[in-house]
Structure formats: C-alpha cells, structure tokens
Amino acid sequence: xxxxxxxxxxxxxxxxxxxxAAQALNITQPALSKSIxxxxxxxxxxxxxxxxxxxxxxxxxxxxxxxxxxxxxxxxGAVAAVKNQTTSQSLYxxxxxxxxxxLRCLGEFAGANPNVGFQLECLELASHxxxxxxxxxxxxxxxxxxxxxxxxxxxxxxYLLAVHKSHSFADRDSVNLSDVAxxxxxxxxxxxxxxxxxxxxxxxxxxxxxxxxxxxxxxIQRWFVSNNHGIGFVPQGSSACYTADPDVVLLxxxxxxxxxxxxxxxxxxxxxSAAGKRFAAFVRAYFAHDVDLVSV
Numbered sequence: 001x002x003x004x005x006x007x008x009x010x011x012x013x014x015x016x017x018x019x020x021a022a023q024a025l026n027i028t029q030p031a032l033s034k035s036i037x038x039x040x041x042x043x044x045x046x047x048x049x050x051x052x053x054x055x056x057x058x059x060x061x062x063x064x065x066x067x068x069x070x071x072x073x074x075x076x077g078a079v080a081a082v083k084n085q086t087t088s089q090s091l092y093x094x095x096x097x098x099x100x101x102x103l104r105c106l107g108e109f110a111g112a113n114p115n116v117g118f119q120l121e122c123l124e125l126a127s128h129x130x131x132x133x134x135x136x137x138x139x140x141x142x143x144x145x146x147x148x149x150x151x152x153x154x155x156x157x158x159y160l161l162a163v164h165k166s167h168s169f170a171d172r173d174s175v176n177l178s179d180v181a182x183x184x185x186x187x188x189x190x191x192x193x194x195x196x197x198x199x200x201x202x203x204x205x206x207x208x209x210x211x212x213x214x215x216x217x218x219x220i221q222r223w224f225v226s227n228n229h230g231i232g233f234v235p236q237g238s239s240a241c242y243t244a245d246p247d248v249v250l251l252x253x254x255x256x257x258x259x260x261x262x263x264x265x266x267x268x269x270x271x272x273s274a275a276g277k278r279f280a281a282f283v284r285a286y287f288a289h290d291v292d293l294v295s296v
Contacts, residue, residue, distance in 0.1 A: 005036075091116060143194075158235075162234055162251075173252075175252075184229070201255070233258075
C-alpha cells in the first residue's frame with residue numbers, strides 16, 4: 001500500500017466523482033481508477049458503491065476514510081515538525097462561501113506579501129465529504145452542514161430578495177419575508193435534506209409560497225429570476241451574478257433573522273507555516289472591526 005493510494009482514495013471520497021477527483025489531483029481518470037482498484041485488491045474489499053459516474057463510500061470505505069485522514073494528519077504534522085516551516089510560502093484555502101469582503105482581505109494580504117502564493121478551491125455549495133485538514137484556512141457559512149468545523153465568526157451577512165425588473169416588488173425599497181406568500185420562489189437546496197435558511201424560515205413562519213423550485217446553483221436561480229419565472233433569496237456575498245444582470249432587482253429583506261454568520265477556520269497552529277500564521281493574524285485583525293458590506 002502506497003501513500004499516494006491513500007491520498008487518491010481520500011480525494012475520490014471527497015468528490016464522489018472520479019473525473020472531478022482526478023482533475024483535482026492533476027492525474028488522469030484511468031490512473032485514479034487503477035489506483036483505487038489496486039487498493040481494493042490489496043485490502044480484499046470494495047470501498048465504493050458505483051452509480052454511473054457517481055461513487056459513494058460503502059461501510060468499508062467509511063471505516064478506511066476515518067483512519068486514513070487521521071493517519072495523514074499525523075504524518076503531515078510529523079513532516080511539518082521536521083521541515084523548516086518558514087520556507088513554506090503557499091497557502092491552500094477552501095472557499096465554501098463566495099465573499100467579496102473576504103476577497104478584499106485576501107487581496108490586501110497578497111499585496112503586502114508578494115512572495116506568498118495561494119491555491120483557492122471554491123466549493124460554495126459542495127455537499128460531499130471534505131478533508132478539512134488539507135486546507136490552511138476555510139471560509140464557510142454557519143449551518144448544520146458545517147457543524148463539525150471549529151471556526152470563528154468574522155461577520156454577519158444579510159439575504160437579499162432577487163426579483164425581475166417587471167415584478168410588482170421591483171419598485172419597493174425593501175420587502176418582508178411574509179411578502180413572498182403566494183409567490184413562486186426558487187430556493188437553494190444543497191442536497192436531499194439541506195435546505196437554505198429562507199426556505200426553513202418560510203416553513204417555520206408558515207409563509208406558504210405558490211410553488212417552489214429547488215436548485216443547488218445560484219446561477220440557475222438567477223436564470224429563473226432573470227426570465228421572470230420566479231423570485232429568489234440570495235446571500236449578499238453570493239449576489240455578484242445578479243448585480244451584473246440588468247433584468248434583475250435586488251431588494252433588502254427587513255427580517256433580522258434572515259442572515260447568516262460567516263465563519264473562518266484555520267489549521268491547527270502547530271501545522272501552520274510561518275506564512276499561514278501571518279495570514280491568520282492578518283485576517284483576524286482585518287475583521288476585528290465592522291467590515292463594509294455596502295460594496296459587496
């Protein structure tokens with residue numbers, strides 16, 4: 001059993017798709033399939049159930065994944081202890097939430113630290129298993145989907161309501177959640193059980209929409225709104241595709257509870273490089289004061 005086999009297995013488990021996993025690993029899909037098949041042959045068990053292009057961990061795979069991540073975490077810690085961490089000048093960031101506020105922060109740090117490089121993996125609506133230990137930093141919205149992560153709040157982000165420019169709401173200064181009763185709403189849903197906050201609040205407040213459309217893509221949600229086939233709630237930080245659309249109007253929502261906490265989480269201090277420690281200190285200082293949400 002080789003170390004690369006374990007890394008390839010973990011990446012396949014994270015993406016649940018061999019093509020995407022191979023792309024992330026910068027190898028060919030046949031090479032990845034061969035590596036996983038060899039690992040299964042060596043162990044004498046199957047690790048995945050296959051459904052067309054999608055692969056899902058079975059019970060054997062889940063058991064191996066848990067121990068594999070712990071083992072690699074320990075190995076990475078041992079390597080970091082031996083290497084001179086001050087030579088590390090590249091940071092790997094997991095972006096689970098599109099945030100122009102955070103990108104401004106990142107841009108300022110990059111400008112002040114030209115020798116530090118970044119790898120940004122954008123996983124805004126990802127619902128698959130993620131090995132958080134491989135990232136130097138994560139940014140994500142606080143929700144049950146991320147309950148296992150140990151992070152800290154950096155700011156609170158409101159939701160906006162997107163409507164077509166000809167919609168009866170378009171001339172308003174703001175709307176209330178109860179206003180969407182009877183409207184066709186396009187909600188965001190990450191997987192079979194993970195509905196976004198606006199949908200959950202509509203249920204809890206008994207705000208009944210006329211009909212609902214569900215998608216895991218803000219771009220698809222925007223298409224429906226732009227073509228006047230519905231309205232949709234979008235977090236302010238994820239609204240860039242709307243602001244560039246001349247057929248869409250974004251309205252503030254007055255309900256105080258319709259907002260989400262944006263969190264950051266860093267790799268454990270002993271595993272962070274010198275550049276990672278500087279970046280963590282910079283981010284915490286940047287968000288220590290109230291950030292400007294207006295220009296998001």
